[in-house]
Amino acid sequence: MKIPIYLDNNATTPLDPRVLEAMIPYFTEKFGNAASRNHSFGWEAEEAVDYAREQVAKLINANEKEIVFTSGATEAINLAIKGVAEMYEKKGDHIITVVTEHKAVLDSCKHLERLGKKVTYLPVNKEGLIDLNQLADAITDKTILVSVMYANNEIGTIQNIREISKIVRSRGVLFMTDATQAVGKIPVDVEADGIDLLAMSGHKIYGPKGVGALYVRRKNPRVKVTAQMDGGGHERGMRSGTLNVPGIVGLGKACEIAQQEMPTESVRLAKLRDKLEHALTTTIEETYVNGSREHRLPHVSNISFNFVEGEGLMMGIKNIAVSSGSACTSASLEPSYVLKALGVNDELAHSSIRFGLGRFTTEEEIDYTIPYVQQAVARLREVSPLWEMFKEGVDFSKVEWKAH
Amino acid sequence: MAYSDKVIDHYNNPRNVGTLDKNKKEVGTGLVGAPECGDVMRLQIEVDPETKTIIDAKFKTYGCGSAIASSSLATEWLKGKTIDEALKIDNMDIVEELSLPPVKIHCSVLAEDAIKAAINDWRIKNGLEPLKLEDHH
Numbered sequence A: 001m002k003i004p005i006y007l008d009n010n011a012t013t014p015l016d017p018r019v020l021e022a023m024i025p026y027f028t029e030k031f032g033n034a035a036s037r038n039h040s041f042g043w044e045a046e047e048a049v050d051y052a053r054e055q056v057a058k059l060i061n062a063n064e065k066e067i068v069f070t071s072g073a074t075e076a077i078n079l080a081i082k083g084v085a086e087m088y089e090k091k092g093d094h095i096i097t098v099v100t101e102h103k104a105v106l107d108s109c110k111h112l113e114r115l116g117k118k119v120t121y122l123p124v125n126k127e128g129l130i131d132l133n134q135l136a137d138a139i140t141d142k143t144i145l146v147s148v149m150y151a152n153n154e155i156g157t158i159q160n161i162r163e164i165s166k167i168v169r170s171r172g173v174l175f176m177t178d179a180t181q182a183v184g185k186i187p188v189d190v191e192a193d194g195i196d197l198l199a200m201s202g203h204k205i206y207g208p209k210g211v212g213a214l215y216v217r218r219k220n221p222r223v224k225v226t227a228q229m230d231g232g233g234h235e236r237g238m239r240s241g242t243l244n245v246p247g248i249v250g251l252g253k254a255c256e257i258a259q260q261e262m263p264t265e266s267v268r269l270a271k272l273r274d275k276l277e278h279a280l281t282t283t284i285e286e287t288y289v290n291g292s293r294e295h296r297l298p299h300v301s302n303i304s305f306n307f308v309e310g311e312g313l314m315m316g317i318k319n320i321a322v323s324s325g326s327a328c329t330s331a332s333l334e335p336s337y338v339l340k341a342l343g344v345n346d347e348l349a350h351s352s353i354r355f356g357l358g359r360f361t362t363e364e365e366i367d368y369t370i371p372y373v374q375q376a377v378a379r380l381r382e383v384s385p386l387w388e389m390f391k392e393g394v395d396f397s398k399v400e401w402k403a404h
Numbered sequence B: 001m002a003y004s005d006k007v008i009d010h011y012n013n014p015r016n017v018g019t020l021d022k023n024k025k026e027v028g029t030g031l032v033g034a035p036e037c038g039d040v041m042r043l044q045i046e047v048d049p050e051t052k053t054i055i056d057a058k059f060k061t062y063g064c065g066s067a068i069a070s071s072s073l074a075t076e077w078l079k080g081k082t083i084d085e086a087l088k089i090d091n092m093d094i095v096e097e098l099s100l101p102p103v104k105i106h107c108s109v110l111a112e113d114a115i116k117a118a119i120n121d122w123r124i125k126n127g128l129e130p131l132k133l134e135d136h137h
């Protein structure tokens, strides 16, 4: 077992060696430009891109003509939201999204607000799920797009995508989903799920960084987006720029492997995750699982260890790489907006740790992690005045805190 | 962000963790920060009534590694100092000693606030006027 142990697979994943192997020739002897139509170098590259397009499409049950390669999910999201806003300008100027979305979605929407568009940000319940009635009520005859993430990156909560898309599409509105965390981990099917636009990324599925894709539906309805970059008109005019052939080949291979291994892998990971979560939450007092336990990605567990600050805890468990909803490093000192949106109080949000298991996580690593975290929490509680006050039965709401 | 060796040392081997009897007249307690801000420091001093020297100092801190290290260091510095000397401890001394990066300066500010709050608590208990504290924020 190698130390440190990587349990931050929602931030990024290591490249699968099989993916790397598929990519290597496209850095070296097969270096052609996929847009070179006049020689074998170009044809070879184009063929590889076409094959990858099929691999990507297959994973989400799309047609390969519906896949637009981008530099990642951030670009795919920007293209979808801004591209739809521009393309459907005459139809309306209202977009609906959710407060727990990734910044790529929220900030694209903020950008549009500055241009005069209207955006509704739906709240979530304590599990991280939106209310379907609230969604239905928010749709107006000016609404052109509803964007709801498939699964959340901090807590792993999976939205009820099928019901959401039914409501949205029955009102003649386009439905987009940021499926960056879901694709390759749980079944995602653009037909059965009723998705019009979908963003995904290579580096969350054991593929390379700097490559992703936007799915744009071609029939029922035919969706169009206005390009956000001007240039040579690649990707059917939606995304100019010479294609990142090795990256695209890697993304394709990553999709193929994810599809093959998902049935066994999701079961294996859920078992390991449950083992970890159960051990930590039953042996350590005052722990809270954030988000839905029922509607959740199989490899994520977000736990608050009350009376211990997350960043302080991460330092104490430096042999494992995780992330925290605490924000001691940011100037604002604001903890995670996702946890706050669930109604988790600031104190518990500061005490949260996200464990993100992955393809290369072993049971041995989980067995190491459990006592390691238990000991660190116990040690930090010995140093925590809040723990002492809690044990003495002090009512925190009656303490006059000197906030800074 | 990487922590300095001194922060890591204080975090791994915090000095003077513990609790003094807050009801004792010789003990001053400072509790600063708030749970919702992600930092709470409790710093206590025990003062010799004759010499006005700090004979013991203890802390407990809820916060990041730099917050724990700042308060641990503060207790180390406080022991053996007179009250007047203790008042001269400036947060920037802590920043320098621990090589805190700019985003962690607030941890040192909190430690200085905790020192002053503990001294004021002791002053009030001993019939002295509380000192006017400059507001850092």
Ligand SMILES: Cc1ncc(COP(=O)(O)O)c(C=O)c1O
Residues within 6 Å of the ligand: A010, A011, A071, A072, A073, A074, A075, A102, A104, A149, A151, A152, A153, A178, A180, A181, A200, A201, A202, A203, A210, A211, A212
């Ligand atoms: C939910 C979600 N959306 C979007 C992104 C951005 O993806 P990328 O890094 O490919 O731009 C991420 C990753 O950080 C994510 O987790």
